[in-house]
Amino acid sequence: MSATTTHDSSKNYINHESGILSWLTTLDHKRIGLLYMWTVLTFFAIGGFYAMLIRTELFTAGKTIVDAGTYNQFMTFHGAIMVFMVIIPGVPAFLGNFVLPLQLGAKDVAFPRVNLLSWYCLIVGAAIALCSLFYNGADTGWTFYTPYSIDTDNGTVWLVLGAFVMGFSSILTGLNFIATVHKLRAPGMTFFRMPLFVWGLYSTAVLQVLATPVLGITLLLLAAERILGIGIFDPDLGGDPVLFQHFFWFYSHPAVYIMILPAMGIVSELITAFSRKTIFGYKAIAFSSIGIAAVSFFVWGHHMFVSGQSEVAGIVFSFITMLVGVPTAIKTFNWVATMFQGSVRFDAPLLFAMGFLFLFTIGGVTGIFLAVTAMDVHFHDTYFVVAHFHYVMVGGTLMAIMGGLYYWFPKMFGRMVSDFWARITFLLIFIGFNVTFFPQFILGAMGMPRRYYDYLPAYESLNKISTIGAWTIGTGFLIALGVIIYAMKKGEKASDNPWGAKTLEWQTSSPPPHENFINDPVVTAGPYEYR
Amino acid sequence: MGAHHIIPAKTFLNVLIALLFLTFVTVWVAQFDFGVMNAFIAMAVASIKGALVLMYFMHLKYDDKSYLVIFFTGIFFLFVFFFFSQLDIVTRIFEGNTL
Known part of the structure; x- marks a missing residue:
């Protein structure tokens, strides 16, 4: 891949304009990416704080720090914040916004104003959701299952409406990315010369556009049922509570892939860049992203095996769910094959990518356990599911976000993160994560139900271990925050291409100029021409 | 992108008349109980109306x-x-x- 640029480090997108207003009204995708970064980091801190409170409460059986009702609210806020305000916007809206136009050789996204609007939708939606705190909180869990969500306190309506508004943020970002990929690629950049992160974002964008409106409709119906008494999900009004689960999971299962597909794109970038080797099976990885996105729409019923769903539907959903393993395994094997005989550099970003490989594989394989209806009857609503979900979402997506953040940090801020401290954060997060969640597989297999405030004495020792692990993860993320803030201020100056990577974003200055490239890049080869 | 197509006003008027007629049909059939077919008939009429709006008012037919x-x-x-x-x-x- 080649690009013609003139290095001018004095003028860049950060000092192009100054003042808070210039940030709040910016149309520059890079600045909007950074707005998302701070937003997501803030929500991550809040969601993480709730996680610490949950695990601290579960350190001992019975009451440790709060009562049962407050615990239910902690659990609800942890889930809702982490899903709707952190992981869903985390990769596409933050890293995607910053990197996608650069990787395509474009000056910006297709609709810059819509891009800014999507950030405001997230902020407004989050503000509405947080209003629920003034109504004794919400205590339904992030899934808002009926009929409980119809009967419980008014805080639920605020949280639901907040999630509804945040959905628009996701849809607008998806639309923008689809249009950008189709219309703004640099001359010579065919679809099969696009970096795999772009393929991941593109597949995600399709999911965001197609699936998110269904969540909006579902949440509006729920609010209408609560406020107007229309019978849709409430059996007392002639509704069907299982129908809510169909509606909810038709969005929320693809949403799992909204969270993981772009993370897989990051891993593709990291593995090829730090192995100094052309990625193995480029087309297979690209098409497997599309494959995962397509299959993800046909599997939602595996969340409902014990909900009262029919046996026939259960068997059909079980079978289709197994198919997800195929494109996922294609990716994993290709990543391993890429590293084989590569000139591997174990810098911090690659460590996070390898952490992803290890943890996501465990998350994926335990997902196959849960796809088997006979096993799911036993594991459903136990800590086994909690562990599986966190191995995929935290072990997968958050690992990739951390790796991606360290990888693109020099491009964002023109400074390097201390590799030593970045490795320390990796070790703390990786070890802490396994200490937290692996015991939860055992707790689930022993029958401990999830979301419960109290537990039997037999579960206490494993819960203690799990809580100590959570504190370790918290320490790791706190250090990571310090490392990042320090690097922004005093980090070593970064060169334009400190990793020696081949994709277009590394062919411009660090940080890039306002319009990304001094001269429009022309693409003459694939994205990973190493050897 | 296809060339910009100007739809004659007469076509719009015909579509409007068709939509009004189908609205009348929706109200009229609501008086009868067709059992399990009630929803199907109502959705069929609504689908035809939706298709007309998409094809002509939203230009999908020409785009x-x-x-x-x-x-x-x-x-x-x-x-x-x-x-x-x-x-x-x-x-x-x-x-x-x-x-």
Whole structure:
């Protein structure tokens, strides 16, 4: 891949304009990416704080720090914040916004104003959701299952409406990315010369556009049922509570892939860049992203095996769910094959990518356990599911976000993160994560139900271990925050291409100029021409 | 993108008359009880009205065919949603599920 640029480090997108207003009204995708970064980091801190409170409460059986009702609210806020305000916007809206136009050789996204609007939708939606705190909180869990969500306190309506508004943020970002990929690629950049992160974002964008409106409709119906008494999900009004689960999971299962597909794109970038080797099976990885996105729409019923769903539907959903393993395994094997005989550099970003490989594989394989209806009857609503979900979402997506953040940090801020401290954060997060969640597989297999405030004495020792692990993860993320803030201020100056990577974003200055490239890049080869 | 197509006012008027007529049909058939076909008939009339709006008022008939592909992708996923939800609900009845 080649690009013609003139290095001018004095003028860049950060000092192009100054003042808070210039940030709040910016149309520059890079600045909007950074707005998302701070937003997501803030929500991550809040969601993480709730996680610490949950695990601290579960350190001992019975009451440790709060009562049962407050615990239910902690659990609800942890889930809702982490899903709707952190992981869903985390990769596409933050890293995607910053990197996608650069990787395509474009000056910006297709609709810059819509891009800014999507950030405001997230902020407004989050503000509405947080209003629920003034109504004794919400205590339904992030899934808002009926009929409980119809009967419980008014805080639920605020949280639901907040999630509804945040959905628009996701849809607008998806639309923008689809249009950008189709219309703004640099001359010579065919679809099969696009970096795999772009393929991941593109597949995600399709999911965001197609699936998110269904969540909006579902949440509006729920609010209408609560406020107007229309019978849709409430059996007392002639509704069907299982129908809510169909509606909810038709969005929320693809949403799992909204969270993981772009993370897989990051891993593709990291593995090829730090192995100094052309990625193995480029087309297979690209098409497997599309494959995962397509299959993800046909599997939602595996969340409902014990909900009262029919046996026939259960068997059909079980079978289709197994198919997800195929494109996922294609990716994993290709990543391993890429590293084989590569000139591997174990810098911090690659460590996070390898952490992803290890943890996501465990998350994926335990997902196959849960796809088997006979096993799911036993594991459903136990800590086994909690562990599986966190191995995929935290072990997968958050690992990739951390790796991606360290990888693109020099491009964002023109400074390097201390590799030593970045490795320390990796070790703390990786070890802490396994200490937290692996015991939860055992707790689930022993029958401990999830979301419960109290537990039997037999579960206490494993819960203690799990809580100590959570504190370790918290320490790791706190250090990571310090490392990042320090690097922004005093980090070593970064060169334009400190990793020696081949994709277009590394062919411009660090940080890039306002319009990304001094001269429009022309693409003459694939994205990973190493050897 | 296809060339900009100006639709004659007469066509718009005809579509408007068709929509008003179909609205009348919707109200008229609501007086009769067709049993399980009630929803099907109401949805069929509404679908025809929706198609007319999409084709003429929203220019889908004259625009680039890629818009048609995007539109039918949405319809396909709506079908997927209905199909699997109904698969559950209908087979629940056959299995004698009390839900």
